Amino acid sequence: MLVLQADKVCKTYRGGEAPVEAARGISLSLQAGDFVAIMGPSGGGKSTLLHLCGAMDRPTAGTLRIENVSLAELNDDELTKLRRERIGFVFQFFNLLPTLTVLENIALPLQLARKTGAEAKAQELAARVGLGHRLQHYPQQLSGGEMQRAAMARAVIHAPALLIADEPTGNLDSENGARVLQLLSELNRELKLTILLATHSMDTAAAAQKIIHLRDGLIEREEIQSSNPPCQVAVS
Numbered sequence: 001m002l003v004l005q006a007d008k009v010c011k012t013y014r015g016g017e018a019p020v021e022a023a024r025g026i027s028l029s030l031q032a033g034d035f036v037a038i039m040g041p042s043g044g045g046k047s048t049l050l051h052l053c054g055a056m057d058r059p060t061a062g063t064l065r066i067e068n069v070s071l072a073e074l075n076d077d078e079l080t081k082l083r084r085e086r087i088g089f090v091f092q093f094f095n096l097l098p099t100l101t102v103l104e105n106i107a108l109p110l111q112l113a114r115k116t117g118a119e120a121k122a123q124e125l126a127a128r129v130g131l132g133h134r135l136q137h138y139p140q141q142l143s144g145g146e147m148q149r150a151a152m153a154r155a156v157i158h159a160p161a162l163l164i165a166d167e168p169t170g171n172l173d174s175e176n177g178a179r180v181l182q183l184l185s186e187l188n189r190e191l192k193l194t195i196l197l198a199t200h201s202m203d204t205a206a207a208a209q210k211i212i213h214l215r216d217g218l219i220e221r222e223e224i225q226s227s228n229p230p231c232q233v234a235v236s
């Protein structure tokens with residue numbers, strides 16, 4: 001099943017002295033269970049592409065489809081709903097809410113979607129990411145690695161179709177970075193989670209099945225990593 005389809009997507013930022021063409025006709029598609037990493041130099045357009053694919057921003061040209069829904073056909077409220085229900089996000093700086101406990105942070109997406117059983121599901125996922133003993137702690141009481149694992153649990157609690165990860169290991173030491181990566185790979189395989197991740201780190205990108213190299217808003221080349229075959233997803 002096609003989770004994400006980007007077709008000749010362009011993004012031009014205006015408002016500065018000169019317009020910036022951050023995406024210049026990018027096409028890519030992710031099937032359910034795909035794990036794709038985007039690499040490339042700073043300013044190459046990685047974050048812009050993640051924002052577009054995560055329905056956080058709209059393209060200036062081209063089309064984006066998530067689970068066969070064309071984002072151009074959604075108004076802002078519908079886009080927010082789709083983002084909340086079908087997409088999970090992990091960022092470099094974790095973005096946990098400081099006034100909520102670990103348990104409350106993880107449960108938040110289900111509560112925002114007004115789903116029942118949020119707390120029980122959050123407990124289960126916290127245990128899954130190794131934070132069962134930290135449920136009542138606040139983010140500032142956690143290490144960076146623990147914060148990112150909490151952020152990952154929060155990102156997947158609502159069973160999103162697509163996980164967008166922007167430099168998820170960028171602020172972690174190598175040991176914690178490796179643990180977060182291990183967890184991402186396990187979630188990809190166990191839950192058939194579809195992942196689109198941007199990184200500067202070759203070690204991080206090595207976990208993906210495919211690496212897309214982005215430069216000056218264009219796909220420079222694509223690399224299939226045959227050592228990480230895509231997980232098998234049953235066709236429904």
Ligand code: ADP
Pocket residue numbers: 013014016020021022040041042043044045046047048049
């Ligand atoms: P990367 O994530 O690869 O570093 P970005 O997508 O952040 O690349 O940036 C691509 C280009 O778009 C850069 O030239 C950057 O300065 C520009 N850019 C990004 N966001 C904005 C914005 N909100 N307004 C104007 N220019 C932007």
